[in-house]
Amino acid sequence: xxxxxxxxxxxxxxxxxxxxxxxxxxxxxxxxxxxxxxxxxxxxxxxxxxxxxxxxxxxxxxxxxxxxxxxxxxxxxxxxxxxxxxxxxxxxxxxxxxxxxxxxxxxxxxxxxxxxxxxxxxxxxxxxxxxxxxxxxxxxxxxxxxxxx
Numbered sequence: 001x002x003x004x005x006x007x008x009x010x011x012x013x014x015x016x017x018x019x020x021x022x023x024x025x026x027x028x029x030x031x032x033x034x035x036x037x038x039x040x041x042x043x044x045x046x047x048x049x050x051x052x053x054x055x056x057x058x059x060x061x062x063x064x065x066x067x068x069x070x071x072x073x074x075x076x077x078x079x080x081x082x083x084x085x086x087x088x089x090x091x092x093x094x095x096x097x098x099x100x101x102x103x104x105x106x107x108x109x110x111x112x113x114x115x116x117x118x119x120x121x122x123x124x125x126x127x128x129x130x131x132x133x134x135x136x137x138x139x140x141x142x143x144x145x146x147x148x149x
Contacts, residue, residue, distance in 0.1 A: 008021060011042035021042065101139055107128050114128075
């Protein structure tokens, strides 16, 4: 149970998301389907948490200089990394950006892009969820395949 919780925490973490949570759970010998569902749902939960944070807590923390400096840096990276794709392809651009299983992409960056570009939350949630699902399927498939070797 502790390994499943750790997998879920990795999936909630901006340092791994489901890209780390799923392989961790598979390598620990947990049921692959349970790991997939738990990590996917944990990763999906990040979007509403991040939107709440950005809309309600960010405005208070932005007054603190170290936070503001890091927030501006992250915002610039999110705009640079996702901006052209989102502007050109909209919903599908955001989905593609979130589904790429590489560092710096994923639901955290997708949530920040949603906030910065003023994307409708329902559409952004769906784009993030679909992107997370596709990315999770890819990561799960690789992790299960590698674990069988």
